[in-house]
Amino acid sequence: MVDVGRHPNIELHTLCEVIEAKGYVGNFEVTLRKHPRYVTEDCTFCGECLQRCNVFAEDEFNVSRGLRKAIYTPFLQSVPRQYVIDDKACIHFSEEGCQKCVEDCKKHAIDFSQTVEEETLHIGATIAATGVRPYDPTGLYGYGDSRFPDVVTSMELERMMSPEGPTKGEVIRPSTGEAPRSVAFVQCVGSRSEKDGELAYCSKLCCPNTIKNTFLLKERFPELEIYVFHNGIRTSGNRQERMFREAREEGVVFVNSFPKITEGHVLTFFNPLIDQQWLMKKEFDLIVLAVGIVPTAKEISQVLGIPLGKRGFIKEENQLSPSSTPTNGIYFAGAVGSPADIKQCIEQAGNAAMQVSKHFQRDTAELSSIIAKVDFERCTGCGKCSKQCLFGAIRIEDKVAVITQALCRGCGNCVNACEFDAIAITNHTDEQIKAQLKAALSEPEDKIVVFACHWCSYAGADFAGTSRLQYSPNTRIVKTMCSCRVKVDLIKYAFALGAPKVIVSGCHPGDCHYLDNNMFTKGRVMRLRDKLSSKGINPERLMLEWISASEGQRFVDAIQRMEQLRVEEDEIEMSKMIFSQPKKKRSKEEDKIRSQSDFIA
Amino acid sequence: MSNDRIGVFICHCGTNIAGTVDCHQVSAAIAQTGVALVREHPYMCTGGQAQIVIDIDEYGLERIVVAACSPRIHEETFRTVCTVAGVNPHMMEMVNIREQCSWCHTYEPDEATQKAIDLVLMGIEKVKLNVPVVPLQVPMTKKALVIGGGISGIEASMQLADLGHKVVLVEKGPTIGGKMAQLNKIFPDQNCSP
Numbered sequence: 001m002v003d004v005g006r007h008p009n010i011e012l013h014t015l016c017e018v019i020e021a022k023g024y025v026g027n028f029e030v031t032l033r034k035h036p037r038y039v040t041e042d043c044t045f046c047g048e049c050l051q052r053c054n055v056f057a058e059d060e061f062n063v064s065r066g067l068r069k070a071i072y073t074p075f076l077q078s079v080p081r082q083y084v085i086d087d088k089a090c091i092h093f094s095e096e097g098c099q100k101c102v103e104d105c106k107k108h109a110i111d112f113s114q115t116v117e118e119e120t121l122h123i124g125a126t127i128a129a130t131g132v133r134p135y136d137p138t139g140l141y142g143y144g145d146s147r148f149p150d151v152v153t154s155m156e157l158e159r160m161m162s163p164e165g166p167t168k169g170e171v172i173r174p175s176t177g178e179a180p181r182s183v184a185f186v187q188c189v190g191s192r193s194e195k196d197g198e199l200a201y202c203s204k205l206c207c208p209n210t211i212k213n214t215f216l217l218k219e220r221f222p223e224l225e226i227y228v229f230h231n232g233i234r235t236s237g238n239r240q241e242r243m244f245r246e247a248r249e250e251g252v253v254f255v256n257s258f259p260k261i262t263e264g265h266v267l268t269f270f271n272p273l274i275d276q277q278w279l280m281k282k283e284f285d286l287i288v289l290a291v292g293i294v295p296t297a298k299e300i301s302q303v304l305g306i307p308l309g310k311r312g313f314i315k316e317e318n319q320l321s322p323s324s325t326p327t328n329g330i331y332f333a334g335a336v337g338s339p340a341d342i343k344q345c346i347e348q349a350g351n352a353a354m355q356v357s358k359h360f361q362r363d364t365a366e367l368s369s370i371i372a373k374v375d376f377e378r379c380t381g382c383g384k385c386s387k388q389c390l391f392g393a394i395r396i397e398d399k400v401a402v403i404t405q406a407l408c409r410g411c412g413n414c415v416n417a418c419e420f421d422a423i424a425i426t427n428h429t430d431e432q433i434k435a436q437l438k439a440a441l442s443e444p445e446d447k448i449v450v451f452a453c454h455w456c457s458y459a460g461a462d463f464a465g466t467s468r469l470q471y472s473p474n475t476r477i478v479k480t481m482c483s484c485r486v487k488v489d490l491i492k493y494a495f496a497l498g499a500p501k502v503i504v505s506g507c508h509p510g511d512c513h514y515l516d517n518n519m520f521t522k523g524r525v526m527r528l529r530d531k532l533s534s535k536g537i538n539p540e541r542l543m544l545e546w547i548s549a550s551e552g553q554r555f556v557d558a559i560q561r562m563e564q565l566r567v568e569e570d571e572i573e574m575s576k577m578i579f580s581q582p583k584k585k586r587s588k589e590e591d592k593i594r595s596q597s598d599f600i601a
Numbered sequence: 602m603s604n605d606r607i608g609v610f611i612c613h614c615g616t617n618i619a620g621t622v623d624c625h626q627v628s629a630a631i632a633q634t635g636v637a638l639v640r641e642h643p644y645m646c647t648g649g650q651a652q653i654v655i656d657i658d659e660y661g662l663e664r665i666v667v668a669a670c671s672p673r674i675h676e677e678t679f680r681t682v683c684t685v686a687g688v689n690p691h692m693m694e695m696v697n698i699r700e701q702c703s704w705c706h707t708y709e710p711d712e713a714t715q716k717a718i719d720l721v722l723m724g725i726e727k728v729k730l731n732v733p734v735v736p737l738q739v740p741m742t743k744k745a746l747v748i749g750g751g752i753s754g755i756e757a758s759m760q761l762a763d764l765g766h767k768v769v770l771v772e773k774g775p776t777i778g779g780k781m782a783q784l785n786k787i788f789p790d791q792n793c794s795p
Binding site for chain 2: 001003004005007008009010011012013014015016017018024025026027028030032037061063073074075077078079080084121122123124125126127128129130131132133134155158159161162165205208209211212215216239240242243300333334335336341342345346348349350352353354356357359360362363364365366367368369370405406426427429431432435436438439440442458459461462463464465466468469470471473474475476477478479556
């Protein structure tokens with residue numbers, strides 16, 4: 001930590017937020033908002049000001065279990081080594097206009113004239129490491145209720161055990177100030193629960209953290225009775241499992257039961273060793289709630305334009321690039337991406353730093369040109385493509401869609417969204433895919449057209465070949481970058497050419513190499529299947545299959561299932577006829593006329 | 602778009618392809634489409650590379666189709682060959698007649714040959730409509746922004762700074778250290794918090 005403060009290559013800004021980020025890899029322009037510290041770098045950390053200040057505020061660093069002055073340092077090893085004035089608490093900013101600390105500072109390091117400043121920086125790459133906050137268990141197990149003063153969170157216990165903490169390292173019952181004789185830990189408080197406001201995931205560090213605390217407590221109070229109420233202890237890996245075993249050997253009692261709390265800090269629980277139905281009751285001096293962790297990624301995701309997963313963590317580009325966001329040049333590290341302990345945070349930070357360092361090895365960055373291109377003649381600026389682009393690469397400017405080359409990945413989802421055929425992917429145009437289909441279906445009789453995505457399904461088909469798995473030679477594979485590129489019109493075109501059967505294949509849900517674009521594919525294919533049904537065509541002739549790069553057998557199985565499907569000639573003729581009818585194209589002019597007539601009406 | 606500047610190269614891959622697919626039949630069929638050149642080669646990825654360069658020069662080829670193994674294996678190889686020969690790498694299409702043809706239809710050589718012909722025809726149709734693509738080069742500002750001064754941000758900054766890169770570390774609070782600084786000891790070995 002101290003090294004950061006004095007490293008010549010690190011420019012440290014505390015009390016600072018990133019409020020805006022624009023640009024692309026190698027050329028980001030970010031705006032920082034710097035909040036005033038009111039204490040300049042001349043501060044020598046002598047502490048005179050602290051002696052004079054009489055204004056107290058809640059000490060956030062000690063989870064509000066103590067007080068600090070209005071001029072303070074969060075903890076003694078803070079970096080930078082400068083005091084800070086809490087302008088919400090300090091009475092200088094009230095009518096009283098106190099100046100006591102200013103008077104006593106021999107270095108004249110206190111400067112109340114500081115204001116909020118903004119600064120714009122040019123940077124090449126970013127690592128988001130905004131971390132997590134502990135889950136607030138208020139309302140659970142009597143936490144925050146005055147009837148249960150001796151219920152604390154794991155973070156509060158942590159601060160209590162710290163020599164710098166509010167109790168100077170003494171573990172006490174908050175209600176009496178005495179040492180506890182019995183302690184209960186309750187695991188999974190607000191975690192692994194689908195209830196509203198609770199965390200659906202496992203925070204992964206609460207189990208080993210609790211076990212660590214049982215050791216530290218046993219060290220101080222060998223006679224202490226410790227119970228751990230858990231929902232299945234999760235101690236994965238070599239050393240954590242050893243901890244769990246040692247804790248049991250030390251006499252810590254692990255009970256697989258969710259207890260209920262009643263007046264007097266009495267926990268009621270099942271004793272699984274004796275009888276599931278037999279209720280045990282036990283009073284504890286101190287109850288520690290092991291709370292999970294909540295990502296603090298929302299703000300930064302909005303500023304940087306990177307997507308979040310369902311649980312609010314930063315979404316990784318795919319599981320094989322665990323530090324990468326979908327935006328080239330923006331990476332993340334630590335628990336903001338997924339629950340992680342200190343060691344894992346350090347590992348991920350190293351990974352993210354390596355990714356950034358790779359960019360910095362070169363003087364330029366290469367941006368792919370295999371991206372979406374907009375035909376401005378046809379584009380109406382309706383914005384549908386922009387809404388469907390999960391990469392945020394399309395914005396509407398002056399009533400036309402504009403592509404940000406650095407953000408576009410060339411997946412082709414926008415091509416599907418466009419009703420005006422105004423958008424195309426370079427070298428993956430509709431015309432090209434249609435030309436391929438035409439060649440593939442010159443004799444369509446028993447052909448199976450397979451659309452396979454570059455990353456998974458095409459590789460899966462390759463794997464089938466490498467494994468020498470045999471399947472029907474009637475297959476004609478058309479490669480697209482993503483399954484979402486398979487425009488509904490292209491499937492219809494294949495049927496119009498007389499294709500008896502079509503398979504659309506992509507990466508498994510959650511594995512798509514373009515975020516969740518394959519879910520768009522699913523929606524489109526399913527809707528088209530419904531349409532086939534409604535037109536009296538067997539929907540089984542259109543198959544949607546998820547095939548990963550290692551699933552050669554699954555690819556073959558899909559082909560074989562399709563092979564077994566019997567399609568009569570008249571059925572083929574019917575689909576050919578239905579889909580051969582030219583689709584009425586929407587054009588810019590027509591839309592104008594329509595909107596005018598709407599206006600008149 | 603006419604076929605007259607397209608060169609089609611068909612790889613035997615030893616017997617990997619030619620053992621099942623009748624490559625002569627494929628080249629005969631493709632020759633009828635009027636492409637400028639159809640050439641077979643026992644190993645396109647080795648000796649065939651030089652052949653492409655020579656043929657591009659001799660026949661003035663502008664678009665190339667290589668029917669061989671999976672593009673996942675050798676697309677980069679043949680793109681590089683094209684670049685060397687002065688043809689934009691995106692004017693080359695690979696057709697997969699090994700992993701997705703000869704290897705998986707071993708006992709149906711006639712059908713495999715017909716499939717190979719179709720696949721090459723599909724490749725020709727695609728390459729006809731390809732356009733040259735040049736990736737955009739943008740300058741790289743060699744300065745990193747790290748957002749968050751917890752253990753991850755500190756570690757990432759230190760790693761980059763030690764590698765000699767300039768780093769701006771931004772922290773919302775008055776000190777760095779984050780949640781880690783609030784911890785007393787850390788599992789599994791009860792070490793002091795770093």
